[in-house]
């Protein structure tokens with residue numbers, strides 16, 4: 040079946056052709072302003088966040104902002120009015136709807152009818168999920184996610200969206216999300232996601248369902264033990280240091296840099312080493328393998344927005360240049376994987392280490408090494424599928440988090456100063472260690488908040504396998520008759536399927552009903568002495584890593600990776616939007632990307648001078664306090680001189 044919802048996207052700087060991607064809701068942090076552009080399929084569009092580089096005269100910038108804000112408000116008001124007029128509401132069928140229509144025609148006031156029919160609705164045995172119909176695609180200059188968000192505000196935490204022949208349930212309610220993801224997770228599969236990713240991930244951990252998933256999750260999770268994560272922090276530090284060197288050169292030459300592409304390369308280098316001990320070295324080289332990885336990612340993205348499943352047409356594979364390129368890329372990646380597995384197997388056979396719970400080979404701490412040592416079958420396709428899955432899952436997501444964090448920070452210099460202050464105090468100039476992770480509290484809160492505003496991915500996809508009740512609404516596995524009604528393809532008729540569900544993490548994370556100042560970037564909303572926010576302590580209104588049994592297994596890895604990169608970069612450099620940089624536009628695939636990159640000017644950071652502390656012998660208390668502060672500064676200085684040695 041063709042999926043008509045965008046799932047994956049490659050950074051534009053690495054992409055060679057136009058992307059048809061959906062756009063997102065209009066609101067961005069208060070300090071930025073957005074315009075919207077139509078684009079591609081179903082009138083899917085992009086939002087332009089006019090970025091301020093802080094160098095324009097205030098009055099001009101403010102003027103532009105207020106005009107854009109006015110336009111934005113007008114647009115939203117118009118859309119809300121259209122929704123309120125019932126333009127997108129599917130008429131209820133059945134006897135009550137006919138009676139209601141007739142009474143309305145006879146002149147009975149609609150307010151009275153509303154009260155009467157609400158009462159009837161309540162007393163109906165099976166409440167019906169509110170429905171919105173597909174005229175959404177007809178909204179000119181509107182983005183798909185904007186009506187989706189507006190419809191959420193109108194219809195609530197669950198509604199049905201029918202566009203064209205497709206029918207989806209859009210869930211933006213924390214308790215229904217908890218039910219689907221955690222409490223009754225066995226009743227749901229990955230649905231469309233598994234269909235699209237099959238060509239690259241096969242039955243890897245993300246798309247896999249049922250017994251295969253259970254067995255593989257049990258095999259892989261133990262590989263990410265504490266000792267492994269500690270080793271990874273060194274790796275994050277080394278890889279970020281390579282990026283620092285690149286940025287240092289750019290700062291010397293006065294050249295602007297495209298940060299989204301650099302973050303994509305940084306996280307590719309990290310995940311290659313972390314998963315199968317392969318150094319892509321993409322920060323310095325553009326080798327064939329790097330190109331092959333991006334070819335595959337691009338293909339996944341194209342498939343996610345295709346009108347028909349062109350890849351299922353037998354002859355197409357052989358004649359389409361793009362499909363041939365994809366096959367060649369997959370072949371190259373698989374050959375390299377085979378070589379890496381063979382090398383790793385030899386190492387495992389030769390080593391004397393006994394396998395145990397926190398087993399790790401110091402020379403090669405990779406997940407592959409752990410799996411082979413634990414007895415994984417070297418020849419299995421499953422092993423390759425899982426390695427590919429982790430490569431893709433752990434690459435784009437982290438890169439997107441860093442990109443949007445730096446975009447948000449470009450507008451909030453006070454937040455940057457606070458991170459710098461913390462990093463100076465905790466790290467000085469040395470590389471971070473695992474012990475530092477719990478001390479870099481503010482930097483962690485910045486990442487938490489960035490993940491709230493830009494969740495990666497913005498929607499989680501499921502398909503119901505059984506009848507269930509979502510909130511007060513019963514849902515059914517679609518029968519053959521209903522398949523005909525919603526117009527799914529002939530294969531679906533033979534294999535009747537359940538409801539396709541999108542859990543909109545975007546809506547949850549930006550809901551004004553769930554958050555104060557929902558659209559504002561406020562790391563302070565997460566108290567430094569409070570717990571690290573997660574789906575459990577936030578009762579499923581915050582799902583940066585999903586929840587339930589299918590929760591991301593790389594959550595700690597990714598949190599530390601992004602905190603290390605953030606800390607090391609802001610301690611060395613200041614980042615500003617480059618003069619004349621293209622406006623930052625959002626597009627979404629599996630993660631949210633910019634359309635034209637994040638072009639920034641990087642300058643070396645000048646640390647604030649150390650203020651000498653004068654000794655005052657008469658004030659003993661203060662003298663001893665000054666002494667301990669002085670000690671700390673001294674320690675920092677000696678650390679600074681030993682760093683990067």
Ligand code: HEM
Pocket residue numbers: 244245256428429432433434436437440495496499500582583584585586588589590591592593594596597598601
């Ligand atoms: C900031 C970076 C990351 C974010 C935001 C993120 C987010 C997520 C989310 C939301 C899910 C749940 C998907 C669903 O329920 O449909 C997920 C699953 C997954 N993630 Fe991550 N992820 C990140 C990094 C990583 C890394 C570094 C790895 C590998 C080391 C990884 C491996 C996986 C795997 C294997 C799954 C599937 C788990 C399962 O189905 O059992 N992720 N991720």
